[in-house]
Amino acid sequence: MLPSASPRSPRSANAMVESLMKGTGFGQPRSRRSQRLRLWLPVAISFVIQVPPTIASVLWVEPSLLVGIATVTLAVLGPVLLIWVRRYPGPIVAILSVAGAADFLLGYSWTTPPYLALAFAVVIAISHGARTWTWVSMIVAWEGTLLAALLAGVALEPPRVVATTVGLLLVLGFAEANRRRLENFVQFQKAFTDRREQELREERVRIARELHDVLAHSLSQINVQAGVGLHLMHKQPEQAEAALASIKSSSKDALDEVRSLLGMLRNEDAAAGEFDSDAVPPVPEPDLSRLESLAASVRTQGLTVILSNDVPEQTPTAVQLALFRIAQESLTNVVRHAAATAATVTLVIDGHDYVATIADNGVGIDTDGHTAGRGLLGMRERAELLGGTLRVAEAKPRGTVVTARIPRRSASA
Structure with a gap:
């Protein structure tokens, strides 16, 4: 949950x-x-x-x-x-x-x-x-x-x-x-x-990170699809209808996740795993099985997404959540900032590491660091919390490559 x-x-x-x-x-x-x-x-x-x-x-x-x-x-x-x-x-x-x-x-x-x-x-x-x-x-x-x-x-x-x-x-x-x-x-x-205060601070940061990832991706999709719908409303009504359906689906998923999170925060017994009868049902945490639907939702925004996932289903839940959120945030950044036409998402096991690579053919990164916001910080935190690293670099001849590495041994410990 x-x-x-x-x-x-x-x-x-x-x-x-x-x-x-x-x-x-x-x-x-x-x-x-x-x-x-x-x-x-x-x-x-x-x-x-x-x-x-x-x-x-x-x-x-x-x-x-x-x-x-x-x-x-x-x-x-x-x-x-x-x-x-x-x-x-x-x-x-x-x-x-x-x-x-x-x-x-x-x-x-x-x-x-x-x-x-x-x-x-x-x-x-x-x-x-x-x-x-x-x-x-x-x-x-x-x-x-x-x-x-x-x-x-x-x-x-x-x-x-x-x-x-x-x-x-x-x-x-x-x-x-x-x-x-x-x-x-x-x-x-x-x-x-002191330990309790530290844990509460970490919990607040974790909640903020979850909200950012959910809202940033969903609102980005809604914004793009709304623009497509307005543009095609009179010329191609059937495509405008598909854009509205995508907006409805994205907003529903985002609302379900946000309501579940806020409902647990309001519930006094949520920490002990007990929920009131009127509480919002918890939404399962995303895992790598949702990568295909993530790629499909991004494709509806005009971006070609090539997905390759060789990470097994038995991977620890925390690792799957981190890899999914890193891929989600990277694709959101591609849609919002990169002006790209294609992106590649690759997940493999490289030696003792889980490796996620997200590359695009867009305008590349800002070498002055002006585009590094909370999304990039959240991705780096997710990797580092599991003992891993995150690297953002320019691709050749153009574009950006995001590479996340999470050790398999520390993830299973």
Whole structure:
């Protein structure tokens, strides 16, 4: 089908990927419920793990009133400050590092719960770009804790010092790994977006090329046949009638192809291969079997066309479409610009290449390049997209030769 059968069309792949993304939530804005959950879940977890056990520990150990109040206050301070850690990640992680150090010294015991709020703050701060704040705060706070314990005469058991050090390193390591994962995720999203935009640009170029080839050829035929009909209307009515019939046939074919293309563009489900009941039926893409009808339509415009096609029917669809469109555009240029009386279209297999040659006996090409328009650009793009080349040169003694080569190996890959 005109837009979807081409192997270069990215619409089906994009539709499948976007459908999967919608189902998984990938690439979609986070809901307000999800944002609230991400905000309050660390607060709730750190509060449950820190505050009740700390209160129980204070009641069990029965320290001085001032130490007990300070210990419970520090335990509550951690979860409260987590509320603002995403807005002020650097300062919050620095404050919580000092609070964690004070909690470690004041309530130093094997039964004292870990200062979990600091772990959450470290992960969140690093993921929000406050790496320097986090590393400096953690290093200074831990070294200050050990120095303060030494100066204050607090006896620290080596196993707990080692366990706390390892715990802090594990938290930092997890935070860095999480940061790299998020960065890779963002890079993947950007790469996906760039690739999708590139594919959409290529798709727009492909559609423009298809429309140009269809309309340029058909309108050229209609213009010539209309001129013939007007000229012969009174002298040879039967030939004028044939010219009008050719106009009707050419316009119908062009309208069918354009309507099919535009109908697919309007259809939301066209990319997935599903069509509404009111959609325009798709028109099959042209292949080399339509070369004879192409030559016949050009002959009706007074041009002698000799056609020779030795390319087999088993040739890949993309190659057949490219060769047909190159031949169509070349003959259209011959009719419109060459003032030729005869043209030859030859398609052969030359070694490892498909070769299409279109020659005429017209006025030749403009050596200054003024006649090189979108038609020539479209032909060259069609050949190059399949790994081939297109060459336009003057023929001897007069005329123009268009030669397109498409590798057989790359076309079948």
